[in-house]
Amino acid sequence: MSRVKTALRTPWFWAIVGIAVLLLINSIKNPAYLALSVNPTTGLLTGNLLDILRVSAPIIMIALGMTFVIATEGIDLSVGSMMAVGGAVAMQTLATLDDPTSVGAMLAAIGLALALAILLGAVNGFLVAVVGLQPFISTLIMMMAARGLARVITDGQNTNATNEPFRQLSNGQILGLPTSFVIAIAIVVIVALFMRRTALGLMIESIGINPKASRLAGIRPRPILLGVYILSAALAAVGGLFSVSEVMTVSVSGTGNLMELDAILAVVIGGTSLAGGKFSILGSTIGALLIATLNKTVLFLGIPAAATPAFKALVIIVLVLVQSERVRSFALGRSKSGGTPSLGTPSPGGSSPAAAGQDSPATKEVVA
Template identity: 65%
Template structure:
């Protein structure tokens, strides 16, 4: 392969937004290594043979963000947005905790399955409410999901009577805190769901139809695509994935904090989707890019804690990282820097010589 071909391949790779997400993850990890050279070290817990270390903590923290980011990418691809995923997480956590508290059997797999199943059913219903308001009533996605964002936490408080509800169930706790082949179960589950969704939307016509709706709803309807059914499906999927994220979040401590569970995670999901290269205007989307964005958000959150950034400065620190990453993703910004670097050496910068000077 010639140097020119390799250079062109590198340029093409750098045009992919998720590549810069990977670069940012590596940069944050290196920043942590500068503070503690052993930051990336992994060890085996002699008591149970499981892997422990900062990377494992990042993977565990990334699992809920992965779920809502994948659902959000599907919704945004249709030209919509889902601001209710954080509230749906709180409702799912409240339902599961209340169910297990009333069941009272701390070791029953059946109770765990019942709690998870009920949480996902309720999440699907809430997602369907969003879908109906957007697809059939005709409300703007921002307004309809904002309504559920505000009402969802109220519903969670009604379910828990306004209290932080705790429960005890070992199989349920294992979902968030258990290990399989030395890796956190919660991350393996999230990765499996991401792969499954990616295969479904890319190995079938579903992904193309979702993109068609986002690019031009009228043209897609004339092409035989039924936008209403697809919109309803997408919002239900987002609700179910948010419900899974809620189960993962409350399973870590076996307590649902209605005010904190899923709080502002809808913003992290939107950031993850944008970092991954999905346009907020709708159309082309990337499940893999959303996954990279979710991992970046989790790495950034852990970096903030590890570096000891004060809580008051945390939003500013995160904003700076995100702004820098978005600038790196912009071809216009990169082209401007390249042009500034090359401008002194360009032939146009050399003054033309007169015919007398040439003859001399």
């Protein structure tokens, strides 16, 4: 029973429930929705589940980078534009090389895209960590600048290219799974091991919980913040590469458009607080899968484009509500003290957070 209660209090558990419910709704409409088949032309597996995994790869990448930014009590509104920059550099590189169909051309395109993204991420980090700008402002500026840079790179035109190795990033398969999804999960595992097997993850969380205390403890926030924004930009560029490789075309206005919202939603659904502090890499990954499933469900159910945002908002609101322990307690008639709990009420046998000297998110001091 204790394990069940623990699972019910885990945010990403409800994300899994949300995915299952959405798949059930789709299966009710079409009983063959979850079926897999083999394409007789390519010999590859096809099916709606594989499509969901394929489209989830870019969301997983930007959500992973956003997780660490939010854990430091920041925000990165430029990830969608970073996707466009990465895709624009890749497509423009492949379109201008003498031998654009080789593996070397693919590696050159990927390398240049990541290099530019790292540079732009370093600018974000510099503005936040050194100059001291608010993350919202600095990344908002970069969101507009990076999108404009993508237009400059492609002369404002949608650019396409031909490179079979690059196309296989999204359209190929490894052990029956989309290549982009396998690569995304591999990156998640590598980053998770690095964060949890070293002290970096704890330092990121400490900066998000109390920047001043972490600095007094000997942690230098500036290089960590710089690295976090560089990682976010690089992962967003990888997500952009996944997006453009599926159709081998970059749309300077469409690629990555509003994807920063999906990234933030995925991170919050996964259990990472916007107030900073502890983060959940697994939760963000599952949240990204939920967003991808929701996007495919909207298309499958034929919901009008005008009503799509409202439908997505409704699903997210329901999910966030069931994640709330207070809402669940109220629904079950088990609200503490027989009424609505008060944020300032001390717990039995202990003092309130304010009395214990703990900082609330609204009173945290931001230290560069």
